[in-house]
Amino acid sequence: MKFSAVVMSVALAASQTSAFMAPVARSAVNRPLYSSEMKEETAAVATTTTTEEEEAPAADIKEFEEKVVEETAVELKAASTAAAVAAPAPVTAASYVLQTVDKSKIVPGRTAETEMSVAIPFLKRPPKLDGTQAGDFGFDPLGLTEEFDLFTMQEAELRHGRLAMLAVVGWPLSELFAPSWMLQNGCAPSVLNGFNPISAMAVLAAFGAVGFFEYKTSLRRTENTAFGQMHRADMIDCVDGQYGVPGDYGFDPLGLYSSIGNDAYARKGLREVEISHGRSAMLGITAFAAWEALTGHAIVENSMFFHPNAALPALVAAYYAFGYFYEEDESSEGTFYKYKMSSEGNARWENLQMGLSGSGAGAAPGSGSSLPFDVDALKEIPAKASAFAEGLQKQYTKLENAYMDNVVKKD
Numbered sequence: 001m002k003f004s005a006v007v008m009s010v011a012l013a014a015s016q017t018s019a020f021m022a023p024v025a026r027s028a029v030n031r032p033l034y035s036s037e038m039k040e041e042t043a044a045v046a047t048t049t050t051t052e053e054e055e056a057p058a059a060d061i062k063e064f065e066e067k068v069v070e071e072t073a074v075e076l077k078a079a080s081t082a083a084a085v086a087a088p089a090p091v092t093a094a095s096y097v098l099q100t101v102d103k104s105k106i107v108p109g110r111t112a113e114t115e116m117s118v119a120i121p122f123l124k125r126p127p128k129l130d131g132t133q134a135g136d137f138g139f140d141p142l143g144l145t146e147e148f149d150l151f152t153m154q155e156a157e158l159r160h161g162r163l164a165m166l167a168v169v170g171w172p173l174s175e176l177f178a179p180s181w182m183l184q185n186g187c188a189p190s191v192l193n194g195f196n197p198i199s200a201m202a203v204l205a206a207f208g209a210v211g212f213f214e215y216k217t218s219l220r221r222t223e224n225t226a227f228g229q230m231h232r233a234d235m236i237d238c239v240d241g242q243y244g245v246p247g248d249y250g251f252d253p254l255g256l257y258s259s260i261g262n263d264a265y266a267r268k269g270l271r272e273v274e275i276s277h278g279r280s281a282m283l284g285i286t287a288f289a290a291w292e293a294l295t296g297h298a299i300v301e302n303s304m305f306f307h308p309n310a311a312l313p314a315l316v317a318a319y320y321a322f323g324y325f326y327e328e329d330e331s332s333e334g335t336f337y338k339y340k341m342s343s344e345g346n347a348r349w350e351n352l353q354m355g356l357s358g359s360g361a362g363a364a365p366g367s368g369s370s371l372p373f374d375v376d377a378l379k380e381i382p383a384k385a386s387a388f389a390e391g392l393q394k395q396y397t398k399l400e401n402a403y404m405d406n407v408v409k410k411d
Contacts, residue, residue: 103264105234106235106237108238110131120138120139123141126138126143126145128150134268134269134275135272135275135276151246154246154247157275158275159214160278160282161282164284165278165281168281171188172300172306183199185296186297187296187298192289222243230257234268325342325346325349326345327342
C-alpha cells in the first residue's frame with residue numbers, strides 16, 4: 001500500500017480540522033467595536049466556523065477513507081496474484097505424472113523434418129523416405145521410390161538380403177569343404193567364375209526351387225496373417241502399414257519377432273537389424289565375386305578369416321588394448337573422432353612401463369627405459385589418426401560444397 005500518500009492525506013485532513021487553523025478573513029472595515037457588537041459577531045463567527053468544521057471535513061474524510069479502502073483492496077489482490085504465480089505448486093505423489101513414450105504404435109515421419117538424406121548428407125531426402133519404415137535412411141540416389149511401390153521394393157530388398165546372407169556363408173564354406181569336382185579352379189561356381197556340368201545342374205536346380213517359391217508367394221497378401229495384424233496395429237498411424245509386414249512368410253519357429261520387446265518399436269528394431277545384415281551381406285557377396293573374378297584365387301585362400309593364423313587374434317588384442325589405454329575425446333566436434341589417453345589409461349601405462357623396465361618409476365616415457373618399443377611413437381598414434389580423419393572430413397566438405405554449387409543449386 002502506498003503509505004506515503006496515506007500519510008500526506010492524513011496530514012492534510014488534520015490541518016483542515018486543527019484548532020490552530022488560521023482565522024477566517026474578516027471585513028476590511030477598520031472601525032472600533034463596542035462590547036455589544038463584539039459579543040454578537042463573536043457568536044456568529046463561532047457558529048459558522050463550527051458548522052463548516054463539522055460538515056465539510058466529515059465529507060472529505062469519508063471520501064478519503066473510501067478511496068484508501070479501494071486502493072488497498074486492489075493492491076492486496078495484485079500482491080496475492082503475484083505470490084501465487086511466483087510460488088510453484090508443491091509436487092506430490094498424487095500430482096506427479098511420469099511422462100513415457102507410447103511404444104504401442106509407430107509415429108510416422110522419423111526424419112520428415114530433415115531436408116537432406118541421412119545416408120547421403122549432400123543429397124536431398126526423397127519425399128517418401130521419411131524414416132517411418134524399418135531401415136529407411138533416405139538412400140535413394142536414383143529416385144526409384146518416386147516410380148515404384150514402396151512395399152514392393154521392401155519385399156524385393158528383403159528377399160535379396162536373405163539370399164545374400166545365405167550366400168555369404170555358403171560361398172566360403174563351399175570352397176573350404178566341397179569336393180574339388182564341384183568347384184571351378186578351386187573357386188565357388190558362379191557366373192563370373194564359370195560352371196562345370198555338375199555344378200551347373202546343381203545351381204539350376206537351386207534357382208528353379210527359389211523361382212517356384214517366388215512365383216507362389218509374389219502376389220500374396222499378408223495384412224490378415226498373425227504377423228500382418230500385429231504389424232497393422234503397430235503402423236495404424238502410417239499409410240504404408242496397410243499391406244502387412246514386408247517379407248512375412250509366417251516363418252518364426254523360435255518366436256523371435258517380439259523377443260527384444262513386445263511393442264511396436266522393438267519389432268521395428270528387429271526388422272531394422274535384419275535389413276542391415278541383409279544389406280551388408282549383399283555388399284559382401286558382391287565383393288567375394290568381384291575379388292575372385294579379378295584375381296582368380298578363392299576368397300578363402302591366404303585369408304586370416306578362414307585359416308588358423310596369428311593376425312586376427314593380434315588385431316582383436318590390439319583393439320582391446322587401445323580401449324584399455326585411450327578414450328574418445330568428447331570435446332571434439334564434427335563427424336570424425338578424436339582419442340586421448342584417459343587418466344586410468346595413463347596410470348595403467350606407467351604401471352606397465354615400470355613392470356617391463358624393472359627400473360622403477362623414475363624412467364621417463366620413451367627415454368632410458370628398457371621397453372622393446374618406442375613409447376612416444378605409440379602415444380602419437382591417436383593424434384595421427386585424428387589428424388587423418390580431420391583431413392578426410394575437410395576433403396568431404398569440399399566435395400559436398402562443390403556438389404551443392406555445381407549440381408544442386410543449378411537445378
